[in-house]
Amino acid sequence: MQTLSKQECIALIKKRKCFHADVDNGAFTIKIEEYSPIICTAIHNGHQLRKELTKSFLLSQTERLYEEDPYTVDLVSSFPIVLTGNDSRFEYDLNRPKTLSTYFKTAWNKQVWEKPLTTSQRAKSHEKHQAFYDILEALVEVIESLYRNAIVFDVHSYNYQRIEADTPTFNIGTAQIDVERWGNVIERFEKELNKIELPNLETRAACNEVFQDEVI
Template sequence: MQTLSEKEIFFHIRRQEVFAAVIDTGAFSIRIDRYVPAICTAIHAGDNIRDQIADRLLLDARERKYEEDPYTGDMLASFPIVLQALDSRYQYDLNRSPEECIYEEAWGKKVWSRPLTVKERRDNISLHESYYRVLHTLLAILEKRFSRCIVYDLHSYNYKRIATTAPLFNIGTHFIDRKLYQPVLEHLKKRLLLAEFPNIENGVAFDEVFQGRGYQAAFIHENHSQSLCVPLEVKKMYMDETTGDPYPLILEAITETLKQAFSYNASYFTRRFAGGKVIVSNQA
């Protein structure tokens, strides 16, 4: 991928040019193979920590990976438009507001050996804000062209600490207009349930494990109310959630399931809300 400044990324998006790039800060990547009213994001896929603050981080790579969402970016490789975080959520969490995106303590563990300085915090927050400026610009262009857009906000979750049986897929609906978009959600659920996995029970639930209250869903709801953000959590059955090691066959099966489900669901959404353009994945 080429390296581009935020300004250069805006230039390509506004001209509706096809490109793939890592922003020059290294914070996230963007790939646009075609301009379609569907975006996939993996905002917890990254594990980078800036060199300037890495020596103060109390958690090692394995501890961080436990709460990050490894491989979620890989799951989206077949889709036309993908935004993927490269920085760790432990540096700043894109699914929290700018005011709350830097952890002091997370999941019962202290994060920093000493607090970040005002400048260091500001530098982290600026990276958070940069991602949302790019997302905002991209959505504005797609909405201008198609009137509405669907955003698949992909995450994963640890399940061994959950006392009850948890579904393989959880759709969070807190910021979704269920009256308007319930047919789209039911269509996605149906497509996900078509998949069969060896020795894994498939299941899809709404708001059972998480309710979709993250900042990205809130940002889209507040700033792009004509579009739909669908937060989707995948149970970490595709990896050892403790070590972070993948189970390649299951990871491949989950990836194929999401490819089919998102592609058909995006086409369904488009027929109903975005001018009838057919959307398929990059790989048939």
Template sequence: MQPPIVIVDEGEGPIVATAIHDGHHLREQCAALTGLDDAARFREEDPFTARIASLVPTRLIATRSRFEVDLNRPREKAVYTCPEDAWGLACWREPPPPELIDGSLAVYDEFYAVLERVLRERERKYGKFVVLDIHSYNHCRDGAGLAAPSEENPEVNLGTESIDRARWGGLVDRFSADLAAAGKLDVRENVKFKGGAMSRWINARFPTTGCSLALEFKKTFMDEWTGVPDDARIAALSRAVAATLPGLAESLKA
């Protein structure tokens, strides 16, 4: 039995958290053709990001692996078809047929329809909203224990390229300061990543009422080669995210 494409928990308040690369599931057609084992896929997914998001009242957690469909890329690039699309990995044992690609794009479309419904409801109910678009990134690509320099790899990369700074700059600055203080974290903007397709879609579709902040947590909360989580670190990051909610709510009212 297939899991739902996205798990939606709708709570109170104008803040929404997403974890769109947390999923690991492949539908049967994709699983039969994948060229990657579970460990290789898991390394490039964003495991445990749903747990980092867990204290935000409204959450959308994607269940499908990015190797089925990447919800954070433009629709025309959402299905990896060659190694250049996916860190040099041979994702498929043979080229994916058109019907596989069409099935994956149907997943993409369904997710974005659910996302729009949830955000329109936030907009209707609260006037404005914030999305915390939560991801993670590898920093030991050269091997286990071989961490990349911290100067170019902040603990949290805040992607804000698609945000209208004139409108949302105060909110961004408050959020960054609150997250850094709550978790004693090195939070910097647009160092490794500037924000992906989902945040760009939200910021373009809701230019005056919605602000999507693309968060990339460095995988210091797990061993990215074995996949073993650091439960205490994950819990601390979840609390740090939760500590930003009052400031975000205040900023939305300003």
């Protein structure tokens, strides 16, 4: 695997080159085996935390894993285009706008930092957040030029034991989808997910029962 900068990745994408690389000192990984219309992301897969932040970080490994989504990249690793977050969402959350991606005080009612991050520390994390979306934007532009549309699957997991209700194995979040335009596709996707059989587990797919803005 290569190690590339954001600028090097974007240059390769614009030339429609295939590559597999760690980006921004391993903050995230991009794999392009073929320029297909489907892009898969596992933005909360990571567990890394910058060394300069660990001294003031308060959460235990167990508390982190309640909100991080380890191994989600395994669900989409066979797809030709995959972007994987390698840093912990507690350093910066790719599921939030850049300015809100670094938690000031608490997350899910837990104090994250012993003392607030400095402006410099937050800026370093924001740069990584920006790099991820700059590359994704360049990739979507190329895919749209080839196929008119690009489909992005944003894959997450959730801890079903925290929910006091029957929860689906697969949840399709439609909050960021034009349901009027793509409703038939969503229905077909849910139907196909409901056909999946897993050992020792009853499977079920549903829309927006757990979260409304991601696939889990």
